[in-house]
Amino acid sequence: MKKSIVSTFIIMLILPFYSLAMNIAIFCSGNGSNFQALVNSVKKGEINAHIALMVCDNPDAYALKRAENEEIKSLLVQTKAKSKDEYEEEIIKNLGQEKIGLICLAGYMRLLSPQFVQKYRNKILNIHPALLPAFKGRYAIKDALDYGVKVSGVTVHFVDEKIDNGPIVLQEEVQVYDNDSEEALAARIHQIEHQLYPRAIKLFVDGKLKVEGRKVKIEPEFNPVQQFNGIAGYSSFPCKGYFFSVS
Numbered sequence: 001m002k003k004s005i006v007s008t009f010i011i012m013l014i015l016p017f018y019s020l021a022m023n024i025a026i027f028c029s030g031n032g033s034n035f036q037a038l039v040n041s042v043k044k045g046e047i048n049a050h051i052a053l054m055v056c057d058n059p060d061a062y063a064l065k066r067a068e069n070e071e072i073k074s075l076l077v078q079t080k081a082k083s084k085d086e087y088e089e090e091i092i093k094n095l096g097q098e099k100i101g102l103i104c105l106a107g108y109m110r111l112l113s114p115q116f117v118q119k120y121r122n123k124i125l126n127i128h129p130a131l132l133p134a135f136k137g138r139y140a141i142k143d144a145l146d147y148g149v150k151v152s153g154v155t156v157h158f159v160d161e162k163i164d165n166g167p168i169v170l171q172e173e174v175q176v177y178d179n180d181s182e183e184a185l186a187a188r189i190h191q192i193e194h195q196l197y198p199r200a201i202k203l204f205v206d207g208k209l210k211v212e213g214r215k216v217k218i219e220p221e222f223n224p225v226q227q228f229n230g231i232a233g234y235s236s237f238p239c240k241g242y243f244f245s246v247s
């Protein structure tokens with residue numbers, strides 16, 4: 001009896017945090033390795049969110065298979081059969097149905113219309129495989145290599161009306177080596193992407209990002225693991241943005 005009262009009390013304490021989980025949509029066109037990294041991060045409880053929808057414009061994208069494996073709803077947009085206005089309307093309808101609070105572009109190769117961006121202003125993130133504003137566009141890794149830079153990297157930014165242009169959330173450097181191949185550099189960039197994107201998304205869903213013009217202010221993260229390391233008796237669970245991983 002006592003035990004069940006205690007469990008009910010604990011469930012009542014934890015439940016509101018879970019019910020506040022934000023619904024996320026991820027847009028992909030290709031492999032979907034970033035999609036997978038985000039799914040894994042949510043599954044591990046690192047991000048207090050629910051991946052409710054995957055939007056894809058390419059019927060051959062491996063990302064679709066990943067969504068199927070993860071039992072995540074996917075929407076394959078008919079970009080050939082419909083006008084941009086029509087297919088974006090269809091996407092917007094689905095985003096509304098799923099009550100999406102954040103859109104993450106992860107290798108989505110289509111430019112969103114100004115109306116779309118306007119509707120989701122400061123609620124769309126993108127990941128780019130270079131240190132913006134250098135090497136915008138779809139060939140960023142090759143362009144950086146051909147230019148001969150010694151350092152490239154990864155940028156997560158909000159999406160505005162222009163390509164790879166919105167306010168920057170996080171960036172991380174990646175060294176470029178002499179004799180680097182595009183494949184080798186891309187592999188190291190992807191590794192960083194798979195850590196940086198979940199971090200940026202966590203900051204967003206925890207309400208820690210404030211956009212002021214071109215600048216994104218980041219509220220400091222409260223990390224009880226660092227501050228109270230060594231307290232016994234807790235297992236890992238997410239609690240509205242904080243990670244309790246104390247052993």
Ligand code: GRF
Binds near residue numbers: 029031108127129
């Ligand atoms: C990533 O390099 C990302 O930066 C860029 O497109 C690529 C997508 O890769 N926008 P994946 O489909 O997530 O593997």
